[in-house]
Amino acid sequence: MQDSKLIYFLQTLIQKESITPNECGIYTLIKEILYDFKAIEVEKNGVKNLFLYKDFGEFKKDSKHLCFGGHIDVVPSGEDWSHSPFGGVIENGVIFGRGAQDMKGGVASFIFALKEIKNFNGRLSILLTSDEEGDGIYGTKIMLDELKRLDLLPDFAIVAEPTCEKILGDTIKIGRRGSINGILKLSGIQGHVAYPDKCLNPIDLIAPLLSYLSSKALDSGDNNFSASKIIITDIRSGMEVVNVTPSDLKLMFNVRNSPLTDKDALQKYISDVFGDIKFDLELKQSSYPFITDSKILIDSLSKSIKNTTSLNPNLSTSGGTSDARYFSAFGVEVVEFGLVNDRIHAIDECANLQDIINLKNIFVDFIGNLDSYE
């Protein structure tokens, strides 16, 4: 009965076209379900954030506070779906729609998990934003600022992003790599292709250096992180003609960095590669790498996954950034676990209904494990 309500709720969520930063009344629906939770809402620059919490008994200094984090916004659907992207159509045990995997499925699962909990030695909460797929500036971070001000920051958080690779239960994310964007510019002297000696061709300058840049590993990684690599995303120069050498060149790249390489190390590496060649470099760190070493979180969750799916999950830090980084920055121990991510942001995004129910069961079990962890 509860399970069919969960699926119906997910269908309702998918039917709301909550493309970033639109919230489409979803928070009202959630507050109705978790009616005995207290609400704190923060709205800034069109982004709506919701925090709901409930104390099970008296909240003491050493009580645990576990928070489920997530986002209710989705990316635009694009064309050529086989089912309406905001229809929530169910076919052969699969629900179709934008956000089914990323991450309305996860959100619906943890809301219904919380509904089932009768006892917990502490506080349970959820933190939702309508701006994860956008810039994220006024989302989770703003809400965590507010929680810090109110002395309501959780001890532990689990973000229900779709983390699994092939089947539900195969992967927990225990951290994420950071991200550094780079723009490098070279200047030369433009001229006639027949008189190369009178020109300074920036393409000639960079050509012998490319093998030291393209896919270059800056460290060798470790048990938790793969190597930090320079990935070139764009090189442009010239005027699309064959008789003029260009006056400048622009190279763009990104490094998904482990804690073994930081922005300064990257800057120094590039300076060494270019030696005497003059260049202009702009590096921007858009997120920092983090890792959780919280045994209680990882053990409790792994045990619940094993109980429900009989899998031993891999502990991974792969993939892009997520709002888990904000929890980490506020000193909250955080892991990520959710559905399979094989259709996220894609056409015909869909999720297996049994996975949604199993995910809810994993969360219920996990809350119990965390509660009784010595």
Ligand SMILES: [Zn+2]
């Ligand atoms: Zn997501």
